[in-house]
Amino acid sequence: MPFIVRSLEAGIAGVVVLTVYYALTTPTVLCLAALAVLWGVYRRERKRAAGTIPLTGKHVLITGCDTGFGKDLAKRLHALDCHVIATVLNPDGQGAKELRDVSSSRMTVLPLDVSSDDSVSKCLRLVRDMCSDSGLWGLVNNAGLSFSIGSIELTTMRQYLQYANVNIFGMVRTTRAFLPLIRQARGRIVNVTSVHGRMSMPCRAAYNLTKFAAETFSDITRLEMAQFGVKVVVIEPGGFGRTADARFPQAERLRGEFEEMWAEASEEVKELYGREDMDKILEGFKNSAHAARPGAPTTPVTDVMTEALTSGDPELRYLWTIRLKPYMSDRMFHRLTLYRFSHLTRFRRSPSVA
Numbered sequence: 001m002p003f004i005v006r007s008l009e010a011g012i013a014g015v016v017v018l019t020v021y022y023a024l025t026t027p028t029v030l031c032l033a034a035l036a037v038l039w040g041v042y043r044r045e046r047k048r049a050a051g052t053i054p055l056t057g058k059h060v061l062i063t064g065c066d067t068g069f070g071k072d073l074a075k076r077l078h079a080l081d082c083h084v085i086a087t088v089l090n091p092d093g094q095g096a097k098e099l100r101d102v103s104s105s106r107m108t109v110l111p112l113d114v115s116s117d118d119s120v121s122k123c124l125r126l127v128r129d130m131c132s133d134s135g136l137w138g139l140v141n142n143a144g145l146s147f148s149i150g151s152i153e154l155t156t157m158r159q160y161l162q163y164a165n166v167n168i169f170g171m172v173r174t175t176r177a178f179l180p181l182i183r184q185a186r187g188r189i190v191n192v193t194s195v196h197g198r199m200s201m202p203c204r205a206a207y208n209l210t211k212f213a214a215e216t217f218s219d220i221t222r223l224e225m226a227q228f229g230v231k232v233v234v235i236e237p238g239g240f241g242r243t244a245d246a247r248f249p250q251a252e253r254l255r256g257e258f259e260e261m262w263a264e265a266s267e268e269v270k271e272l273y274g275r276e277d278m279d280k281i282l283e284g285f286k287n288s289a290h291a292a293r294p295g296a297p298t299t300p301v302t303d304v305m306t307e308a309l310t311s312g313d314p315e316l317r318y319l320w321t322i323r324l325k326p327y328m329s330d331r332m333f334h335r336l337t338l339y340r341f342s343h344l345t346r347f348r349r350s351p352s353v354a
Contacts, residue, residue, distance in 0.1 A: 050312030055082035059131040064143030066095035072298045087112035114170030124177045135184030138309045141171045142192045148206040154261040167210035186229035191218045195238030233308035234317045
């Protein structure tokens with residue numbers, strides 16, 4: 001890049017630093033500190049005034065209870081005297097067995113494949129029979145395929161469609177199906193998206209685009225349902241390895257998807273990306289904090305899921321994301337993302353992308 005451009009960038013950064021330095025006089029710092037304290041107290045008192053809604057006698061349906069957040073949330077809500085409708089992809093799997101072992105009339109385990117219209121319709125008929133009088137207090141759209149690895153050209157169209165059918169259209173199917181029961185109870189919809197619903201990353205197109213779509217779908221649902229007293233809350237977790245989908249263990253699924261991509265790729269694409277480089281990227285993701293934390297506790301996420309269902313005034317979003325993004329230029333964020341990606345995967349970067 002020309003020297004003059006680099007010099008101007010350095011000059012802009014320097015002016016910003018000097019502006020902040022001279023702006024932060026003692027009165028300014030004191031005012032900002034007072035504002036931060038007042039804002040924290042305001043949020044605490046607002047939640048306290050709104051109170052907590054007991055779940056006793058209420059019905060909550062959770063999708064994706066085979067593993068991770070869904071299974072743990074089902075157990076937690078059951079302990080709060082809620083009637084939990086825990087849906088699983090594999091009714092004969094270990095997760096379904098653990099939930100059935102609760103042996104309680106308030107724990108109902110039902111099969112549900114969110115990618116199937118027929119499966120959603122069958123589940124709706126059963127749920128309607130359970131709570132036709134009171135309605136459904138909560139719908140937690142938790143089911144989904146965890147992240148994929150593959151560049152835009154390597155990822156197959158079948159994989160793009162598979163991720164979309166589960167992660168976004170699965171959410172749309174269940175929301176549309178259960179909305180009448182949710183409206184009846186003036187209840188809650190809790191949609192689990194991801195940190196990657198706001199932050200793009202190379203080699204994750206199939207996954208990221210579904211999470212961006214889920215964010216938008218959640219916002220539109222919130223706006224449309226406000227007139228009916230229905231609240232819609234978004235949970236954006238990140239870095240929890242126990243959310244692997246129920247079909248395959250995480251590492252095995254990633255490797256299987258990659259082998260499928262490579263087998264279908266053209267010789268031109270294979271030569272462009274190189275098998276060795278792509279293997280490094282795959283290993284980097286598998287060993288990263290975002291994929292390899294099988295023992296990570298889900299408590300931070302199930303805490304806010306529970307709050308979303310019980311608070312009289314829940315947040316619109318519970319975030320695990322880069323909060324500085326709105327204050328950074330797109331080019332700066334682009335460079336930061338590439339740096340993080342290259343550090344994570346030893347990705348071969350071209351000077352032209354900097």
